[in-house]
Amino acid sequence: MGLADNLKLTATSLITKYGNVVVLQHDVNDGVYDPQTGSYGTPVTNQYSRKAYVKPVSTKELEALGEGAWGDIVFIATMVEDTEIVDLDNTWTFNGSKVIKVIKTEAQDTSIVIKVFCG
Numbered sequence: 001m002g003l004a005d006n007l008k009l010t011a012t013s014l015i016t017k018y019g020n021v022v023v024l025q026h027d028v029n030d031g032v033y034d035p036q037t038g039s040y041g042t043p044v045t046n047q048y049s050r051k052a053y054v055k056p057v058s059t060k061e062l063e064a065l066g067e068g069a070w071g072d073i074v075f076i077a078t079m080v081e082d083t084e085i086v087d088l089d090n091t092w093t094f095n096g097s098k099v100i101k102v103i104k105t106e107a108q109d110t111s112i113v114i115k116v117f118c119g
Helices: 002-016 059-063
Strands: 020-029 043-056 077-081 091-096 097-107 110-118
Touching: 002 043, 002 097, 002 110
Parallel strands: none
Antiparallel strands: 020 043, 020 091, 043 077, 077 110, 091 097, 097 110
16 A cells, blocks of 8 residues: 555544535436527536545635635545546536635655635
């Protein structure tokens, strides 16, 4: 087992033990054309329950983002990425709050944890 695998196992263990259950929500379109409305698809809402460590935002973490997002971010959640939420971006919501930015921590081309900045 490599370094990245051990880091991910450790992160998963700690977040499972100390994290809170959160709900990630993503609205997608099924892509089927509806001739009555002239639009493509019906909106479908996907919800995923995961464990995450949620904390208030600090100035040090905001400095890494640049000054443009400072007023928008309320909290930061650290969680382990999986195949269902691999495309997590600013079109998602996190416990009802808008996702502002997602930063991945990687080692050996493997995602260890992601930090989700929410507002």
